[in-house]
Amino acid sequence: MDEKDVKQWMSENIVRSADAHMFTKQSRNGFKQSFKRGLIKPYLTLNLNNSKIPTHLFLKRDLLEYKNTKK
Secondary structure, eight states: OOOHHHHHHHHHHEHHHHHHHHHHTTHHHHHHHHHHHTSOOOOOEOOGGGGGEEEEEEHHHHHHHHHHHOO
């Protein structure tokens, strides 16, 4: 896979935590609660610039699967 393919795959499959709640059809607070309870796990967590607040990235398919199976 070359860099162009990687970028395309990422743009089609990776979702920022700020947008993830839209794919699970939850409120932001509902999504945060599901995340804290371990019901939704990030695909990748980045600590950018030694930030105390990590950046979580999610796979779109995992979010859609959670949406379809959540109670």
